[in-house]
Amino acid sequence: MTRKLIFRDKILLMDVIAKHIVFSGRVQGVGFRFTALNIANIYNLRGHVRNLPDGDVEMLAQGSPEMIDNCIRDLQDSFVGTISHIDIEDTVPNPKLTDFRITF
Numbered sequence: 001m002t003r004k005l006i007f008r009d010k011i012l013l014m015d016v017i018a019k020h021i022v023f024s025g026r027v028q029g030v031g032f033r034f035t036a037l038n039i040a041n042i043y044n045l046r047g048h049v050r051n052l053p054d055g056d057v058e059m060l061a062q063g064s065p066e067m068i069d070n071c072i073r074d075l076q077d078s079f080v081g082t083i084s085h086i087d088i089e090d091t092v093p094n095p096k097l098t099d100f101r102i103t104f
Contacts, residue, residue: 018062018093026083027057033102039074043067081093
């Protein structure tokens, strides 16, 4: 899917992809979701982040491949020593997503 983004009278075409990401480790109760929200917004991603009952945190990130990679890297840098594993799977982009939010 190609999406048009407009930046100050310039149109930028970008490939939109989606990733389902599960972070494992000590990722609940440490501000992970709020940090993910802030970082995702920096990279203009769409999707959500939420705690899972098993103690993991699930994230759906939709945007350009580079911006998703940057978001994941920034989260790893922000939570060094608390993330023990990251599982990343491709998923189908949802054109109805308009923002990034914390869900419950």
